[in-house]
Amino acid sequence: MKNTVTKAAALVLAVAPVLGAGIVSGTASASTPTHVTEVMQILTTGKLAGSGEQPRFTNSAWTVHKGETVTIKIVSFDDGSAPLMGQYMKYTKVMGTVNGTEVAGGKTVNNVSDINVSHTFTIASLGFNMPVPVAPTGKSIVVTATFKPTKTGTFTWNCYAPCGTGSVGMNGAMKTSGWMTGKIKVVS
Numbered sequence: 001m002k003n004t005v006t007k008a009a010a011l012v013l014a015v016a017p018v019l020g021a022g023i024v025s026g027t028a029s030a031s032t033p034t035h036v037t038e039v040m041q042i043l044t045t046g047k048l049a050g051s052g053e054q055p056r057f058t059n060s061a062w063t064v065h066k067g068e069t070v071t072i073k074i075v076s077f078d079d080g081s082a083p084l085m086g087q088y089m090k091y092t093k094v095m096g097t098v099n100g101t102e103v104a105g106g107k108t109v110n111n112v113s114d115i116n117v118s119h120t121f122t123i124a125s126l127g128f129n130m131p132v133p134v135a136p137t138g139k140s141i142v143v144t145a146t147f148k149p150t151k152t153g154t155f156t157w158n159c160y161a162p163c164g165t166g167s168v169g170m171n172g173a174m175k176t177s178g179w180m181t182g183k184i185k186v187v188s
């Protein structure tokens, strides 16, 4: 009996460092607290502030990892409003963020009133939406929201505020890749 215990203990001692090493490296790769920030700006053509010109996002394509914490920081210089319409009215609400809110102009909110929406950053297929309020003229507004992508793939994002040209504002920038639509990748 004594021998058995000793052997078992010895076995544990012999195996433990190997298991330990495996556990440590496994844990490190699975739960390394990665937190990335993607900064996007919303500029209007030709100048950084002013209404009536075609707006566009910068950094319209980026890649993040599944499971990491991703903060999207949008700095908008657009002082024009583009109230949401019809089926897109739901995008006045913040959706899919880790705590159901975003911080817009220093305030924590869960929605932006329709009349005050300038743009949205929406990844519909991930259920993610952050409405961007109108910026003060000649200044910028900063909007941040955090989410954790739970699946891999290439996902299209859109602005659903009618901020482009045409009778209902859905042409021009709204249909130009890299302006009010783009793609993000979530890799493993």
Ligand SMILES: [Cu+2]
Pocket (backbone or CB within 6 Å): 055, 118, 119, 120, 159, 160, 161, 162, 163, 180
């Ligand atoms: Cu827009």
